[in-house]
Amino acid sequence: MPYRKVLGLLLIAWMLLLVGACATPQPPIPPPAADAPGAPAPSPSPQPAPTPSPEPAVAPLPEAKTLAVHFIDVGQGDAILLLVQPGATVLIDGGPRAAGQTVVNYLTERGVKELDLVIATHPHADHIGGLIDVLEAFKVKRVIDSGQPHTTKTFDDYLTAVERQVEAGHCVYETPEGQIVQLASNVTLKVLGPDRNLSSLNDNSVVARVDFGKTSFLFTGDAEKEAEERLLARGVDLKADVLKVGHHGSSTSTSAAFLAAVAPAYAVICVGAGNSYGHPTEQTLSRLAAAGARIYRTDVSGHVVFTSDGTTLTTAAAAWAAPAPQPPASQGMFVGSKKSDKYHWPTCRHAKTIRPENEIWFESAEAARKAGYTPCGVCRPPTK
Numbered sequence: 001m002p003y004r005k006v007l008g009l010l011l012i013a014w015m016l017l018l019v020g021a022c023a024t025p026q027p028p029i030p031p032p033a034a035d036a037p038g039a040p041a042p043s044p045s046p047q048p049a050p051t052p053s054p055e056p057a058v059a060p061l062p063e064a065k066t067l068a069v070h071f072i073d074v075g076q077g078d079a080i081l082l083l084v085q086p087g088a089t090v091l092i093d094g095g096p097r098a099a100g101q102t103v104v105n106y107l108t109e110r111g112v113k114e115l116d117l118v119i120a121t122h123p124h125a126d127h128i129g130g131l132i133d134v135l136e137a138f139k140v141k142r143v144i145d146s147g148q149p150h151t152t153k154t155f156d157d158y159l160t161a162v163e164r165q166v167e168a169g170h171c172v173y174e175t176p177e178g179q180i181v182q183l184a185s186n187v188t189l190k191v192l193g194p195d196r197n198l199s200s201l202n203d204n205s206v207v208a209r210v211d212f213g214k215t216s217f218l219f220t221g222d223a224e225k226e227a228e229e230r231l232l233a234r235g236v237d238l239k240a241d242v243l244k245v246g247h248h249g250s251s252t253s254t255s256a257a258f259l260a261a262v263a264p265a266y267a268v269i270c271v272g273a274g275n276s277y278g279h280p281t282e283q284t285l286s287r288l289a290a291a292g293a294r295i296y297r298t299d300v301s302g303h304v305v306f307t308s309d310g311t312t313l314t315t316a317a318a319a320w321a322a323p324a325p326q327p328p329a330s331q332g333m334f335v336g337s338k339k340s341d342k343y344h345w346p347t348c349r350h351a352k353t354i355r356p357e358n359e360i361w362f363e364s365a366e367a368a369r370k371a372g373y374t375p376c377g378v379c380r381p382p383t384k
Contacts, residue, residue: 062086064184064310067212069242071296071304072106074099076272076279077126080219080244081107082210087184088116091134092208092219093127097154100133106303107138114139117181117189120158121205121221123150128158135161140171146194147175148204176206186310187212192238193223195230202247203227209240213310218262220246220253228258238262241313242306243293245269249280259291266294266306266313273299285322294319332361334381336373343368348379 063086070081074095082090089112094103107115118140120128132154134140143162149155165171179191193207205221218240220227224247231238243264246253248271267288271279280297288295296304297320304317336343337354343362344351362368365375365382375381 061182061185064187067187067308069217069306071268071270071298073298073302076275078270079103084183084187087187090117091115092119093121094130094134096126097129100130103130104133104137117142119206120145122146122201123148123155125154129154132157132161135165140165143173144176146204146206148201192236193231194227198226212308215308215313216240217242219244222247224252225255228255240264242266249284251281251283254284254287256287259287264293268296268304271299332363334362334368336360341373342376343373344376345379345381348376
């Protein structure tokens, strides 16, 4: 057979063998058992990313229908309850320690279960003493105070009571800088002061303004002239219908310039009857009267409550009125001077020049003459 023919046949046979080998099926490779030693674990299926939980919705604040401001009679001290209906419950100061249970009872009788906010204006005992009992009796959600330290046991006890509220996990403690608190959707409490580093605890009192519709209240703690001047210099809007008079009516508070800026229609003085400080002073009462404010005093009227519907203010308390001046009691019919020998009718121009310490009075002309006095030649009193 020719060489080329043999070579061609061999090439064809080799190609057929190659094709047959490629077409032979191969047995499948079994997967390793999951529990076989050394067997790799199957890759987990990819999981979808978890859907983030939505933030809890914040309930909208209610719209207040009324605001009642109670100036509680605690003697020589301040305690003021704000009841927003519907809305927040606020206590500004708590009076002296001895009045603590009085304040607790007052709040309880008015249905208070917890307090949304307590403001301690400054650490003097006649403002924070009663708060100790209040903080022990009620859950308090927020405390704002002046941040000023004090060295008294009353202050230490107050701080301990605040710490217990905070440690219970439901209370936040804050200092007053720039605080604005919504007591309802239409009731705002704005902290106006103090400015830092004033010279006294009184002047570092928390000063707050509450606005409800067309009505407003200004609470001043024991702020005195320095604090008032600082507020005026900053141009703070102090205009208010009701002023809680600073420092119980002391002469060191409620300056004429401050009153002109506030222009209150009503002024409330929280003060104890017969207190040893002489509060309220005649100077402050005169300034309030000159400013046209109707004056209310807890030492005269007891608890003083103002209620606002956002437009008008009402109170059942009786306004204080200065006693009417009484004419001087008659000391006799005729008057003379220890420095002269004349007696006069009291209306005589010469009688009006006699100094009070030199006056000498006579029941009759006869008594004057017996004392060696002669009638004035100008007013010509009788001789008998």
